[in-house]
Amino acid sequence: xxxxxxxxxxxxxxxxxxxxxxxxxxxxxxxxxxxxxxxxxxxxxxxxxxxxxxxxxxxxxxxxxxxxxxxxxxxxxxxxxxxxxxxxxxxxxxxxxxxxxxxxxxxxxxxxxxxxxxxxxxxxxxxxxxxxxxxxxxxxxxxxxxxxxxxxxxxxxxxxxxxxxxxxxxxxxxxxxxxxxxxxxxxxxxxxxxxxxxxxxxxxxxxxxxxxxxxxxxxxxxxxxxxxxxxxxxxxxxxxxxxxxxxxxxxxxxxxxxxxxxxxxxxxxxxxxxxxxxxxxxxxxxxxxxxxxxxxxxxxxxxxxxxxxxxxxxxxxxxxxxxxxxxxxxxxxxxxxxxxxxxxxxxxxxxxxxxxxxxxxxxxxxxxxxxxxxxxxxxxxxxxxxxxxxxxxxxxxxxxxxxxxxxxxxxxxxxxxxxxxxxxxxxxxxxxxx
Ligand code: PGA
Ligand code: ZN
Numbered sequence: 001x002x003x004x005x006x007x008x009x010x011x012x013x014x015x016x017x018x019x020x021x022x023x024x025x026x027x028x029x030x031x032x033x034x035x036x037x038x039x040x041x042x043x044x045x046x047x048x049x050x051x052x053x054x055x056x057x058x059x060x061x062x063x064x065x066x067x068x069x070x071x072x073x074x075x076x077x078x079x080x081x082x083x084x085x086x087x088x089x090x091x092x093x094x095x096x097x098x099x100x101x102x103x104x105x106x107x108x109x110x111x112x113x114x115x116x117x118x119x120x121x122x123x124x125x126x127x128x129x130x131x132x133x134x135x136x137x138x139x140x141x142x143x144x145x146x147x148x149x150x151x152x153x154x155x156x157x158x159x160x161x162x163x164x165x166x167x168x169x170x171x172x173x174x175x176x177x178x179x180x181x182x183x184x185x186x187x188x189x190x191x192x193x194x195x196x197x198x199x200x201x202x203x204x205x206x207x208x209x210x211x212x213x214x215x216x217x218x219x220x221x222x223x224x225x226x227x228x229x230x231x232x233x234x235x236x237x238x239x240x241x242x243x244x245x246x247x248x249x250x251x252x253x254x255x256x257x258x259x260x261x262x263x264x265x266x267x268x269x270x271x272x273x274x275x276x277x278x279x280x281x282x283x284x285x286x287x288x289x290x291x292x293x294x295x296x297x298x299x300x301x302x303x304x305x306x307x308x309x310x311x312x313x314x315x316x317x318x319x320x321x322x323x324x325x326x327x328x329x330x331x332x333x334x335x336x337x338x339x340x341x342x343x344x345x346x347x348x349x350x351x352x353x354x355x356x357x358x359x360x361x362x363x364x365x366x367x368x369x370x371x372x373x374x375x376x377x378x379x380x381x382x383x384x385x386x387x388x389x390x391x392x393x394x395x396x397x398x399x400x401x402x403x404x405x406x407x408x409x410x411x412x413x414x415x416x417x418x419x420x421x422x423x424x425x426x427x428x429x430x431x432x433x434x
Contacts (some may be wrong), residue, residue, distance in 0.1 A: 001026050002086045003033070005116060007073030009066050012042050012378040013406040014206060017066045020380075021073055021115035025086040025123045036122025038384055040111045040349055041376035044206060045156040045165060045246045047300050047323030049331060051352040052102075054109025069109040076108060077116050086124045093117055093355035100352075110352030117353040118384055132384070133417060136358070137391030142424040144177035144414065145389040145397035146170055148242045148293065148372065149184040151191055151227075152212075152220055153205025153401075154262070155246050157377050160201070161213040161262030165246035167220050168398070169228065170292065172429040173238040177418045180427065181411055183233050185402040191227035198223075206377040208401030215266040217243075217281075221289045236290035240431075243285075244295035244398075247278070248323045251299035258299075275305040279312055286316055292431050295320035295345060295372075306340035318343050318431060320372055327351040327360050336367050343370035345398070348385070361392045370430065374398040379406035383413035390417055395430045 004024035012018040020039040026032070042053060054072070056065035080099040084092060096117060100108040125135035133141055149169050154162025169187055174180035191210060195202050200212035214220050221241065228235040235241075250258040258278055260271040273281060275298060282297055294313070298305040300323040310319055322345035325332045332344055344364045348357045361371040373389035375398060389397040397414075400407030418425045 001028055002081050002084050002120070005073060005078040005081060007070040007112065007115060009070050010039060010380065012380055013404060014378045016042065016064045016378060017061050018042055018378070018380060019066050019069050019073070019111040019115040021119040023086065023116060023119040023123045025127050027127065034123050034127040036119045036124070036126055038115055038118030038122055039380040039382040040115045041347075041380060042111075042349070042378035043347070043376045044378065045249050045323070047248065047326045047350065049300065049323075049326045049328065050350045051105040051110035053111050053349070066109075066111060069112040072108045072112040073116055077112060081116070086120050086127070089117075089121055089124065090355050092120050093353035096353055105352040110349055113352045114349050114354075117355070118348070121354055122384075131417070131420060132387035133390040136387065137393070141391050141393065142421050142426055143390065143393045143395060144418050144421075144425050144427045145373065145394055146172055146427065146430055147180060147184055147411070148396055148398045149188070149402070150207045150209045150244075150398065150400050151184075151188050152224065153207055153209035154211070154220075155249055157207055158205030158211035160205075160211045161215070161266050162211070162220060163250060163260045163262045164217050164220070164243055165249070166207070166244035166295075167209070167224055168242040168244070169224065170240045170242055171233070171238065172240050172292075172431065174427060176425065176427050178415055181402070181415070183231060183239065187227050187231045187233075187239065188402050190230040191224065194223055194227055194230075204401065204403055207375075208403035208407045213266065216260075216263045217285060218288070221285065225289065240290050240292040242293035242295070243291060244320075244322070246296050246323070247298055248296060248300045251302075275302060275308070279309050282309075282313060286313065291317055293318040293320060293343075296322045296324060300324050303338055303340065306335070307338055310340045310342070314342055318370060320345050322347070322374070325360075327357050329356070329360050329363050332360055332363055332369075336369065341369070343372055345372050345374050346394070347374050347376060348388070349376060358392060361394065370396065372396040372398055375400060375407070375410065381406060381409045383409045386410045386413035386417065390414070395428070
């Protein structure tokens with residue numbers, strides 16, 4: 001039984017307020033109490049169709065305070081959930097949705113509903129004395145995810161001239177998660193050495209990847225390949241590359257074109273690409289570099305473009321929809337009908353309850369799409385998504401560089417999970433045929 005719910009305002013990794021909730025369950029027969037606590041992340045390159053993140057819009061914290069969301073937890077949500085069965089996550093989430101009453105959590109705020117939804121799951125797992133991944137996923141949850149590790153940041157996550165948002169490495173052939181993590185961390189350090197040698201900045205962006213000024217994607221990829229080669233794990237065989245272009249941020253509705261401000265500033269001429277030029281650009285990059293996954297290659301509304309992109313490149317790389325699908329089963333269903341993309345990026349705060357996020361994963365997997373569990377650029381020390389990735393057998397997780405404790409917390413949690421799973425843990429290449 002849910003006997004107490006308490007929300008509070010805390011800070012995220014960018015120093016902006018976010019919501020944390022504590023939920024207490026009391027065992028009716030014994031009176032024993034179990035508490036679960038969870039914190040909500042926050043994006044910078046947010047999709048237009050994401051659930052509403054409630055912000056106070058007052059002077060404090062430049063309008064980003066979350067006191068209203070917190071107060072919704074401490075009043076309306078607490079009232080609606082008091083006395084309910086904390087072990088029935090779906091019913092808890094249904095009540096959260098019903099109490100909100102909108103399609104996009106615009107009333108209570110997805111930051112309020114999500115904090116409570118996640119905290120209920122934690123408390124429930126605690127009450128059953130189960131690890132969270134086991135509680136969420138059941139018995140067959142032994143698959144460790146391959147990191148999609150973002151080692152070079154651009155776009156909205158850094159103040160540099162790199163226009164693509166994320167350049168990630170994937171240690172696909174490692175024997176275990178911990179080995180994959182080590183390979184990635186070593187490559188990260190090699191990359192740092194190369195940047196120092198070249199006199200480039202080693203300051204980091206929001207997700208812990210380096211953020212030097214470089215002229216374009218080719219220049220970045222060339223440096224990354226150099227770093228991978230130094231590691232003795234051959235690029236293209238042991239270590240592959242994934243991109244998150246976050247192209248909705250580059251798309252300009254007035255011109256109908258993708259604008260590259262960083263590339264333009266370094267090259268001294270205006271660089272723009274239309275949809276078909278973007279697709280050709282990706283094709284060239286795939287031919288030159290061992291790229292296995294491209295996220296948000298086209299804008300969130302460009303369904304026609306996505307159809308072409310999928311037709312041309314869907315057989316060669318994993319095409320991931322982040323802003324396109326926003327962890328929303330309705331948008332995913334629409335996309336699957338059109339046969340666009342091949343994977344959904346899952347960010348729990350895009351939709352606002354745990355059950356809905358897990359439903360999106362199941363729907364994707366059921367239809368042969370992959371699901372990649374993801375952090376946000378604004379994170380906290382809460383490693384919930386590490387457990388979630390294992391629970392849903394996602395096989396892939398995006399959680400930044402091996403730098404900044406908000407990112408490392410997830411990797412460290414995965415190390416502990418792998419240790420706990422012992423010999424049952426397995427790790428495998430998500431794209432054995434690519
Ligand atoms: P965001 O970025 O959290 O700033 O939206 C992450 C992503 O686009 O994958
Ligand atoms: Zn993205």
